Amino acid sequence: MKLLEERIRKDGIVKPGNVLKVDSFLNHQMDIELFSEMGKEFKRLYEGCPINKILTIEASGIGIACIAAQYFHVPVVFAKKTQSINLDGDVYSTKIQSFTHRRIYDVIVSKKFLSPEDHVLIIDDFLANGCALEGLIDIVKSSGATIEGVGIAIEKGFQKGGDLIRGKGIRVESLAIVDGMNAETGEVFFREQ
Amino acid sequence: MKLLEERIRKDGIVKPGNVLKVDSFLNHQMDIELFSEMGKEFKRLYEGCPINKILTIEASGIGIACIAAQYFHVPVVFAKKTQSINLDGDVYSTKIQSFTHRRIYDVIVSKKFLSPEDHVLIIDDFLANGCALEGLIDIVKSSGATIEGVGIAIEKGFQKGGDLIRGKGIRVESLAIVDGMNAETGEVFFREQ
Numbered sequence: 001m002k003l004l005e006e007r008i009r010k011d012g013i014v015k016p017g018n019v020l021k022v023d024s025f026l027n028h029q030m031d032i033e034l035f036s037e038m039g040k041e042f043k044r045l046y047e048g049c050p051i052n053k054i055l056t057i058e059a060s061g062i063g064i065a066c067i068a069a070q071y072f073h074v075p076v077v078f079a080k081k082t083q084s085i086n087l088d089g090d091v092y093s094t095k096i097q098s099f100t101h102r103r104i105y106d107v108i109v110s111k112k113f114l115s116p117e118d119h120v121l122i123i124d125d126f127l128a129n130g131c132a133l134e135g136l137i138d139i140v141k142s143s144g145a146t147i148e149g150v151g152i153a154i155e156k157g158f159q160k161g162g163d164l165i166r167g168k169g170i171r172v173e174s175l176a177i178v179d180g181m182n183a184e185t186g187e188v189f190f191r192e193q
Numbered sequence: 194m195k196l197l198e199e200r201i202r203k204d205g206i207v208k209p210g211n212v213l214k215v216d217s218f219l220n221h222q223m224d225i226e227l228f229s230e231m232g233k234e235f236k237r238l239y240e241g242c243p244i245n246k247i248l249t250i251e252a253s254g255i256g257i258a259c260i261a262a263q264y265f266h267v268p269v270v271f272a273k274k275t276q277s278i279n280l281d282g283d284v285y286s287t288k289i290q291s292f293t294h295r296r297i298y299d300v301i302v303s304k305k306f307l308s309p310e311d312h313v314l315i316i317d318d319f320l321a322n323g324c325a326l327e328g329l330i331d332i333v334k335s336s337g338a339t340i341e342g343v344g345i346a347i348e349k350g351f352q353k354g355g356d357l358i359r360g361k362g363i364r365v366e367s368l369a370i371v372d373g374m375n376a377e378t379g380e381v382f383f384r385e386q
Contacts, residue, residue: 028273030270032268062259066225066228110216113217
């Protein structure tokens, strides 16, 4: 998606260690008009698929998922990273390793909100090593629901997550795939799509 | 807001200890069409205020804030609950006690995204004891930005948060104010607005 690639080139900051900071428009401050265009693009890509629910994970997937949901006319469910005493015990759960936060999270979704009748689009902001996405896929499979596909804002194409998930036969659409970065020049190299 | 009150009556679940579960449409599964109507109502209430930014806190405030932001045509910033190694050190921070999770969070906002020129609307899903909101107000004040007001989906009017924040001279608009609940009958009593 050209608009997103241009925005990453303009406002993304490349840091040593293949870190791409997009916190000015994607995952701390959020540009809602950009999110609208991203939502329309997810809808175009998944046109005709019988999606009736969007699943994401807190926190930075929620904004993108909610704006996209307007074009699909479906509710959003977000997976929660810690057990809350306000949640019923009746949950699907999995464990997700976060490299960013250097810890393992318990991730849960109430059984009330995913069932075998559901056709799910999973949306998240980043796909890198694929740990978060594998956890969400695990939860959907536990529920018996169908995974229609995955929508990602930015995929780090040089990490293994994309290949890993596509290798399971799951459709993954990433709006921008970064194949490399140069922390000295600040350049970001995108895969042709 | 009648639409939200009706939805709480229909789908909210009253639990002992003054717990109101609204996870089927507000803070786990999210009804985006309801959020649109709530966003329009926040816009109507704050019409004419020079709001240029919406501030919320992860996780359940984000969806409501993002959908509302479409009617204000402004970006959303969400306060983060733990220090991430991907965030610059240059942050506003405060501590927030969560009764739901029985712990104290460090909450941060990057200094890049709040400045004295900003006129901020704070949005969150719940107002009960006011701890989260006080933390967000603390962060906005640290930045020198102006607080135009607060928009809340559901206020528990029988807890002290609403009075506490309004007592500071800050405008608080809650779309539904719950004055009482009966866990035996499941009834929810709303304040006339």
